[in-house]
Amino acid sequence: MKTFRLTIIVFSLISLAFCSDVADEITAADGFVGVGARAAAMGGAHIALAQDYSALFYNPAMLSYVYKYEITGSMMFRFGNTDSRINNGGWIGTQYSCVKLSTVGAVFPAAATRGGLAFAIGFSRFQSFDKMVEYQGIRVDNVGVHATENTDGGIGALQMGLGVQTSKYTAFGVALDVINGAENYSWSARLSGFSDTLVEDSIIYDDVTNDYDGVSGRIGLAFFPVKYFTLGLRMDFPTVLTKKQEWHKATEVHFKGGSFDETDDIYKNDYRFTLPFKFGAGIAIRTAYVNLAADVVYADWKQISYSSPSWMLSQNRKIPHSYRATTTISAGAEVTIPIKYLPTRLRFGYKYDPVPYDVPNFPAERQSFSGGVAMLFGRRWLVELTAVSTNWQRQERTTLGNLLDHKIRMSDIYFGVSYRF
Amino acid sequence: MRRAIFMILFFAFMVLTLQSCYTLVARRSFNVRRWIREHEYQYIDNRVIRDWNQYYWRPSSQFKKRLRGGEETVKEEEEFETPEKGSIVKRRRAEESHCCCLESNFIDLIINIFIPSDNDHETEPTDTTAPPPNKRGL
Numbered sequence: 137m138k139t140f141r142l143t144i145i146v147f148s149l150i151s152l153a154f155c156s157d158v159a160d161e162i163t164a165a166d167g168f169v170g171v172g173a174r175a176a177a178m179g180g181a182h183i184a185l186a187q188d189y190s191a192l193f194y195n196p197a198m199l200s201y202v203y204k205y206e207i208t209g210s211m212m213f214r215f216g217n218t219d220s221r222i223n224n225g226g227w228i229g230t231q232y233s234c235v236k237l238s239t240v241g242a243v244f245p246a247a248a249t250r251g252g253l254a255f256a257i258g259f260s261r262f263q264s265f266d267k268m269v270e271y272q273g274i275r276v277d278n279v280g281v282h283a284t285e286n287t288d289g290g291i292g293a294l295q296m297g298l299g300v301q302t303s304k305y306t307a308f309g310v311a312l313d314v315i316n317g318a319e320n321y322s323w324s325a326r327l328s329g330f331s332d333t334l335v336e337d338s339i340i341y342d343d344v345t346n347d348y349d350g351v352s353g354r355i356g357l358a359f360f361p362v363k364y365f366t367l368g369l370r371m372d373f374p375t376v377l378t379k380k381q382e383w384h385k386a387t388e389v390h391f392k393g394g395s396f397d398e399t400d401d402i403y404k405n406d407y408r409f410t411l412p413f414k415f416g417a418g419i420a421i422r423t424a425y426v427n428l429a430a431d432v433v434y435a436d437w438k439q440i441s442y443s444s445p446s447w448m449l450s451q452n453r454k455i456p457h458s459y460r461a462t463t464t465i466s467a468g469a470e471v472t473i474p475i476k477y478l479p480t481r482l483r484f485g486y487k488y489d490p491v492p493y494d495v496p497n498f499p500a501e502r503q504s505f506s507g508g509v510a511m512l513f514g515r516r517w518l519v520e521l522t523a524v525s526t527n528w529q530r531q532e533r534t535t536l537g538n539l540l541d542h543k544i545r546m547s548d549i550y551f552g553v554s555y556r557f
Numbered sequence: 558m559r560r561a562i563f564m565i566l567f568f569a570f571m572v573l574t575l576q577s578c579y580t581l582v583a584r585r586s587f588n589v590r591r592w593i594r595e596h597e598y599q600y601i602d603n604r605v606i607r608d609w610n611q612y613y614w615r616p617s618s619q620f621k622k623r624l625r626g627g628e629e630t631v632k633e634e635e636e637f638e639t640p641e642k643g644s645i646v647k648r649r650r651a652e653e654s655h656c657c658c659l660e661s662n663f664i665d666l667i668i669n670i671f672i673p674s675d676n677d678h679e680t681e682p683t684d685t686t687a688p689p690p691n692k693r694g695l
Contacts, residue, residue: 161691187613200580201599204617222695247587247620250595251580271695281695303579304598310570325694340694355566363599383688403688424603447687472606479608515611535690556612557619 159451159458163265163319164291164348164377165411165437165492170506171260172239173210173520173552177508178468179485181429183418184358184368185468188554189241192256192295195356195368195418196309199243199299200252206243208258210520210552212236214266219543222273222281227543232268236261236290238550251301256311261292265319267544275327275538283325283340291317291348299356307358315350315377334391341386350377352411364422370433372414379407405445412439427470436461437492460494468506479512483522491530502528508550516557522550587620 170176172190182194189208191198214234219227241258271283297311321344328337352375359367383403390396418431437459442448468485485506508522526546533539600614 203596203615204612205619245617246580247583247616247624249581249583249587249592252596253580253582275695283692283695285692301580323692325692327694338694342689342693344688355570360599363601381688385689385693387693403686405688422601424601424605472609474605481609512608512612515608518612534692534695536695538695540692540695557617 159454161493162409162440163287163346164263164317164379164409165440165459167263167265167290168489169212169238169262169264169290169548170522170524170550171262172208173508173522173550174470174483174510176524176548176550177483177485177506177510177520177522178429178470179431179466179487179504179506180464181418181420181431181466181468181485183356183370183416183429183431183433184366184420185418185427185429189239189243189256189258190260191299191309191356192241192258192297192311193260193262195358195370195416196256196297196311196354197299197307197356197358198368199254199256199297199309200301200307200358201299201360202243202254202256203245203252204243204556205245206554206556208242208552208554209240210238210550212238212261212264213549213551214264215547215549216267217545218267218269220269220271221541222271223276223539224541225273228270228272230268230270230284232266232286234266234288236264236266239552241295248301251304252307253298253300255296255298257294257296259292259294261290263291263317264548265289269542271325271540274329275536277536278329278331279327280329281325281327283323286322287319288321289317289319289346291315293352297353299358305360307360309356309358311354311356313352313354313375315348315352315375317348319346319348320344321346334393336390336392338390339388341384343384345382347380348377349380350375352376366420366422368416368418368420370414370416370418372416374413375411377409377411379409381405381407407442407448408444409440409442412436425472428468429470430467431465433464433466434461435464435492458494459492460490462490462492464489481510483508483510485524491528502526516555518552518554518556520550520552520554522552524548524550583620583624585624587616587624589616589621592616 170180171193172188174188175182175186175190175194182190186194186198187201189206216232218230221227239258239260241256243254243256245254265287267287269285271281273281275281293313293315295311295313297309299307299309301307323342325340326337352373354370354372357369385401388396388398412435414433414435416431416433418429420427420429438456438461440455440459441452466485466487468483471482473480473482487504489502489504491502504524504526506522506524508520510518510520512518528544530542531539600610602610
C-alpha cells in the first residue's frame with residue numbers, strides 16, 4: 137500500500153514537471169467539420185458560393201441570393217481509422233464509426249421584386265469529436281500499458297440569421313448561434329509489469345462528460361460585380377462557451393499478494409472561456425459548366441482566454457505559448473454534367489487545416505480531400521452525396537514523459553436532401 | 558478595444574441596414590417577368606444549366622399565391638422566357654414595396670451578448686479543484 141502511494145506521489149511530481157509550461161488542450165477549439173453536403177464536397181470553400189441553408193454558417197450575406205423556400209437536412213457518417221504507438225514501439229490500429237445529424241434547417245425568402253431578402257433557421261453540427269484510439273506498449277519505466285481512449289460527441293448550434301441585398305452588387309447578412317454540444321470522453325488503461333513494487337497490475341477508468349453551452353454570431357458581406365464572379369467576406373464574433381464538466385475517476389490496484397485497493401473520485405467544474413474572432417474571405421468564379429471557389433479563414437487561437445474557474449486563469453499565461461494563429465485554406469470545383477433527364481453535378485475539394493496547438497513536435501498540418509455528386513429531381517429535390525477524407529499525424533508527450541504517435545484517417549460521408557418550392 | 562470594435566460594427570450595421578432598402582419586398586402582387594428582368598444580371602442563362610437555374614435562380618412559386626392580387630400562376634417553362642428587349646416595366650416602388658429594416662431590439666440583443674454590462678451579475682460557475690491529467694497512467 138505504501139509502495140502504491142509512493143508510486144502515485146512520484147507520478148504526480150513527474151506530471152507537474154511536464155505540465156508546467158503547456159496549456160491544456162481545448163477540444164472545443166478544434167474538430168471543425170463541413171456544414172452541408174455541397175460545402176463539404178468543395179472543401180468548405182463556400183464564403184462566396186453558398187446559396188442554400190449552409191450560407192447561415194459560411195456567409196449569411198449569401199442567404200439573400202436564395203429565392204425559394206428551402207427545407208434541407210443531412211446526415212454525417214464517420215468511418216475512422218487510427219494507428220498509434222508508444223515510445224516508438226509497434227503500431228496498433230483501431231477502427232470506429234458513428235452516425236450523426238449534420239444539418240436540418242429551412243430558408244424563408246421574402247418576395248422581393250428587386251434585390252433579395254431571406255431568413256434562415258436551423259441546426260448545424262460543425263464540430264465533431266468522434267474518435268477512438270487504442271494504445272499498447274511499454275512506458276519509459278518499463279511498465280506495460282494497454283489503454284483505450286474513446287471520444288464521442290460534438291458541438292452544434294441553433295442558428296438563425298438573415299441576408300439582404302444592399303445594392304445591385306452587394307449583400308449583407310448577420311447570423312446568431314446558440315451553441316450546444318457534448319463531449320463524452322472515456323479512458324481505460326491496464327498497467328502491468330511493475331517489477332520493483334508490490335503492485336501486480338493497475339486498472340484506470342476515467343469517464344468525463346463535458347456539456348457545452350454558448351453563444352456566437354457572424355456577419356458577412358458579398359460583392360457580386362458581375363455574374364461570373366463573387367467575393368465574400370465574413371467575420372465570426374468571439375465564441376463565449378461554458379463547459380460543465382463531470383469527471384469520474386476510478387483506480388483499481390491489484391497487489392501481488394492477492395489483495396486490491398480501489399479509489400473513486402468525482403470532480404465537477406464549470407469552465408468559461410472565449411474563442412477568438414475569425415476572419416474569412418472567399419471568391420467564386422461561375423461559368424456555365426464549372427463553378428470554382430476558394431476561401432481563406434484566419435483565427436488567432438493565442439487569444440483563447442479562460443474567465444473561470446479561478447484556478448484555470450493561470451492557463452491564460454500558457455495559451456500564447458501553446459496555441460498559434462492558423463490560416464485555413466480551402467478550394468473546390470463544381471462541374472455540371474449535361475445529362476438530359478437527370479441534372480448532375482460533380483464536386484471536388486481540398487482543405488488545408490492547421491491544428492491550433494503549437495506544442496513542439498505536436499502538430500502536423502491536416503489535409504482533407506473531398507468529392508461528391510449532386511442530382512436534381514424534378515427541379516425541386518436535390519440529393520447530395522459527399523465523401524471527405526482527412527489525414528493527419530500528431531505526436532504528443534504525456535505527463536509521464538511517454539511519447540505517443542498517432543496516424544489519424546477519417547472518412548466522413550454526408551448524405552443530404554433538400555427541397556425547394 | 559472590444560467595445561470600440563463593436564461600436565464600429567454597430568454603426569456599420571446601421572448603415573448597411575439603411576442601405577438594405579435597395580431590396581424591394583412585394584406587398585400586393587408579384588410579377589415573375591419583372592423579377593427576371595431585375596435579376597437576370599446575377600446568373601448565367603444557358604441551356605446546359607437550365608434545371609440548375611430553375612433550382613437556384615428562380616423565385617418561389619409560392620410568392621404569387623401568398624400575395625393578394627397576384628397574377629395567375631405562370632408555368633415554370635414560361636419563367637425562363639426573358640422579357641423582350643425594349644419592353645417597358647412600370648416601377649411602382651411606393652405602392653408595392655417597403656424597406657426591409659431590422660428591428661433595433663435585435664441589434665440590442667447582439668450588443669448585449671458581446672459587451673458585458675456593469676450591471677450584469679452572472680452566477681459564477683462552481684469552482685472546485687482541478688481534475689486529474691488526461692491519459693492517466695500513460
